[in-house]
Amino acid sequence: MVWLLIGGLLAIGVVLTRWPAVHWLPADTFYMVLTAHGIDMLIFWIIFFEIAVLYFAASTLLRCRIATPKIAWLAFALMLIGSIVNNVAVFRGASSVMMTSYVPMMAEPNFYLGLILFAVGALIACFVFFGTLVVAKKEKTYEGSVPLVTFGAITAAIIAVFTISSGAIILIPTWLMSLAW
Numbered sequence: 001m002v003w004l005l006i007g008g009l010l011a012i013g014v015v016l017t018r019w020p021a022v023h024w025l026p027a028d029t030f031y032m033v034l035t036a037h038g039i040d041m042l043i044f045w046i047i048f049f050e051i052a053v054l055y056f057a058a059s060t061l062l063r064c065r066i067a068t069p070k071i072a073w074l075a076f077a078l079m080l081i082g083s084i085v086n087n088v089a090v091f092r093g094a095s096s097v098m099m100t101s102y103v104p105m106m107a108e109p110n111f112y113l114g115l116i117l118f119a120v121g122a123l124i125a126c127f128v129f130f131g132t133l134v135v136a137k138k139e140k141t142y143e144g145s146v147p148l149v150t151f152g153a154i155t156a157a158i159i160a161v162f163t164i165s166s167g168a169i170i171l172i173p174t175w176l177m178s179l180a181w
Contacts, residue, residue, distance in 0.1 A: 003048060003083065007041035010034075031096040036087060038098055044083045044118065047164075050156060051079070051125040057153035058132035064141045067131030075128060078121025086114025112175035119168035126157045126164075 013033040016024040025033060059066050066072050088110065089095045095107035133154070136142060146154070 001045075003040045003045040006087075007037050007045060010037035010040065013037075028093070028096070031098075032090060032093055035096045035098050036090045039086060039090070039115075040083075043099070043115075044079075044086075047118070047122050047160075048079065050160060051075075051122060051129075054126065054129040054153050054157055055132070057147075057150040058129050058136065061147050061150050062133075062136040062142050064132060064136035064139060066128065067135045068128055071124060072128045075121045075124035078124065079118050080121075082114045082117030082119070082121060084114070085110050085117065089114060106174075106178050109175060109178040112171050112178055116168055116171050116175060119164050119171070122164050123161060123168070126161050129153070129157050 010033050013025055014030070014037055016022045017030045017033075055066065055072070058064065089108050090111065092108070095111035097105045097107045097111070133146075133150075145151070
């Protein structure tokens, strides 16, 4: 919810700048705010929320324990650290590239490192979700098929694994390029 709040506050800066009568922020600050707003709202808030839904759908709806709580906390820590590292890189002003990995628009290395850490944490969280499903099945905490919400969460987690891993994979060479390797 913190990233939703931050992204929402940044949206005010975007709106007040796009409004011709106000035109609040200068161009370089506008793109910095727009980058932070886009990443905070479209990546960080949505994926944090999705992981919360995955854990709820597996543990609460199936009346089961989380498979590996310590690894789940590790995933949360990686996601939190990655999102903070990314935001710090954006607000330092050298990473107003939105969500691009294109050579002409390179950001500082911590921008990409933050996204990679976040993605790795989110992938770990997805695997904790799948592990929790296995625990629920093994401990027979439900009968028959999984509830519809849990089925939807399974579908979302499968899609998330493919999309997040492909995003993280493309960011690794981009990060290395930003380090001039």
